[in-house]
Amino acid sequence: MSVQDKVIEIVAEQAVLEPGDVHLDSTLEDLGIDSLGLVESIFAIEEEFDISVPFNANEPTKSDFDISTVRSIIAGIETLIADQKA
Amino acid sequence: MHRVVITGAGTVNALGHDVADTLEAMREGRCGIGALDFQDVDRLSIKIGGQVRGFEAEGRYNRQQMSLYDRFTQFTLAAAKEAIAQSGLTFTGERAAKSGVVLGTAGGGVSTWDANYRSVYEEGKNRVHPFVVPKLMNNAAASHVSMEYNLKGPSFTVSTACASSNHAMAQAFQMVRSGMAPAMVTGGSESMLCFGGVKAWEGLRVMSKDACRPFSANRNGMVQGEGAGVFVFEEFEHARARGADILCEVVGFAMSSDAADIVMPSKNGAARAMEGALADARINADQVGYINAHGTGTAANDKTECAAVADVFGPHADKLMISSTKSMHGHLIGGTGAVELLACIMALRDGIIAPTIGYEEPDPECALDVVPNEAREAKIDVALSNAFAFGGMNAVIATRRI
Numbered sequence: 001m002s003v004q005d006k007v008i009e010i011v012a013e014q015a016v017l018e019p020g021d022v023h024l025d026s027t028l029e030d031l032g033i034d035s036l037g038l039v040e041s042i043f044a045i046e047e048e049f050d051i052s053v054p055f056n057a058n059e060p061t062k063s064d065f066d067i068s069t070v071r072s073i074i075a076g077i078e079t080l081i082a083d084q085k086a
Numbered sequence: 087m088h089r090v091v092i093t094g095a096g097t098v099n100a101l102g103h104d105v106a107d108t109l110e111a112m113r114e115g116r117c118g119i120g121a122l123d124f125q126d127v128d129r130l131s132i133k134i135g136g137q138v139r140g141f142e143a144e145g146r147y148n149r150q151q152m153s154l155y156d157r158f159t160q161f162t163l164a165a166a167k168e169a170i171a172q173s174g175l176t177f178t179g180e181r182a183a184k185s186g187v188v189l190g191t192a193g194g195g196v197s198t199w200d201a202n203y204r205s206v207y208e209e210g211k212n213r214v215h216p217f218v219v220p221k222l223m224n225n226a227a228a229s230h231v232s233m234e235y236n237l238k239g240p241s242f243t244v245s246t247a248c249a250s251s252n253h254a255m256a257q258a259f260q261m262v263r264s265g266m267a268p269a270m271v272t273g274g275s276e277s278m279l280c281f282g283g284v285k286a287w288e289g290l291r292v293m294s295k296d297a298c299r300p301f302s303a304n305r306n307g308m309v310q311g312e313g314a315g316v317f318v319f320e321e322f323e324h325a326r327a328r329g330a331d332i333l334c335e336v337v338g339f340a341m342s343s344d345a346a347d348i349v350m351p352s353k354n355g356a357a358r359a360m361e362g363a364l365a366d367a368r369i370n371a372d373q374v375g376y377i378n379a380h381g382t383g384t385a386a387n388d389k390t391e392c393a394a395v396a397d398v399f400g401p402h403a404d405k406l407m408i409s410s411t412k413s414m415h416g417h418l419i420g421g422t423g424a425v426e427l428l429a430c431i432m433a434l435r436d437g438i439i440a441p442t443i444g445y446e447e448p449d450p451e452c453a454l455d456v457v458p459n460e461a462r463e464a465k466i467d468v469a470l471s472n473a474f475a476f477g478g479m480n481a482v483i484a485t486r487r488i
Contacts, residue, residue: 035350036348039289039290039291043289052131056295056307057290057291057292057307058292058294058305058384058385
């Protein structure tokens with residue numbers, strides 16, 4: 001399964017949606033994922049890919065990890081995998 | 087209804103091992119937060135905290151006591167010793183039968199859980215010390231205080247996360263005010279600064295990696311502390327009759343529940359607790375000179391708390407001072423309200439307002455006088471101490487100069 005498919009699966013599970021209902025342009029707000037849901041999703045992503053995601057809930061916009069859309073989250077994870085597995 | 091006064095105070099925390107050292111550090115705006123030092127700290131992403139340094143249990147407690155006293159109990163007993171010695175009270179006869187001890191803690195013997203889980207899971211041992219249960223139970227500290235000082239009245243432990251101490255002190259206050267007890271030993275303690283304790287907090291992603299900067303626009307989270315604060319609450323006439331030195335009066339309290347979210351704070355819940363404390367104390371909002379804020383340094387708490395203060399106090403919100411001493415001693419979780427009550431006592435008794443240190447950038451959402459970085463001299467008559475817990479459980483205590 002690709003990184004994209006896996007992330008969509010994790011986000012869909014958190015949002016209680018089918019993966020087909022999660023689109024690359026969806027925002028977390030669109031999907032009904034609140035701050036606790038976000039922290040849980042990041043935990044699941046870290047566990048799945050064995051990476052560490054630099055995310056502090058106090059300053060979500062300051063992080064290099066862009067959470068504005070599903071697409072940006074996937075791109076961020078791909079970068080982290082490349083950096084941390086290198 | 088009886089009046090209630092504080093006649094003894096004691097503490098152990100990152101700023102000092104007694105009240106005098108703690109208040110001196112608060113006056114000087116000293117930071118007690120630094121690098122954490124315990125086993126496996128290298129496996130944590132959060133490596134700072136308000137750890138108590140140089141507090142050696144060996145020498146204070148004998149071998150038998152050590153096998154029964156978790157660190158949270160050790161802190162409590164040291165703080166209780168100071169508070170009860172200052173009060174000058176001894177507990178015998180009817181006074182002993184009616185006086186008790188109510189303490190707050192969120193986690194109880196966390197480091198005992200941690201060490202023994204490590205022993206059975208990581209080291210594969212199949213046997214633990216026989217006193218693990220009496221050492222880690224949440225009421226262990228209160229029980230040992232009762233035994234040490236012969237307190238035979240109502241005694242128990244309150245656990246409401248970050249508001250535990252304020253809820254505990256509210257119970258003690260009610261008992262003395264109602265005439266149920268002539269005196270109560272009360273406050274709280276916490277000791278979560280061990281690998282498992284901090285690892286659990288890391289998961290929420292609300293901890294700062296560098297500093298606790300309440301109300302500052304660049305704040306990035308809370309920093310944990312540890313320690314205890316213990317007080318003697320005494321009926322006013324009882325204290326006056328024996329010529330006791332009175333530190334301040336406790337005039338009211340209120341509790342509220344947000345009934346909303348397990349971690350996000352509520353402006354309405356916080357405001358109702360502050361309003362309730364003023365009503366209970368029969369004090370007008372404009373009499374309040376100082377608020378010791380909950381002020382955790384998280385994005386959510388600080389803006390919500392400031393909005394609640396603005397709602398409750400109206401134009402007076404811009405005249406009162408509000409500071410968070412967590413910037414210096416860290417967040418003592420279940421013990422935090424007790425240590426923070428010391429800042430209220432200093433404000434009322436000494437006319438010195440403890441600062442919010444680490445303040446670097448104004449935040450328009452926290453546009454109050456947060457006493458940035460330096461303590462200030464001011465004569466005030468009434469001080470509030472706020473505590474707003476995870477789970478939406480709030481407790482505010484009102485104190486007055488005497």
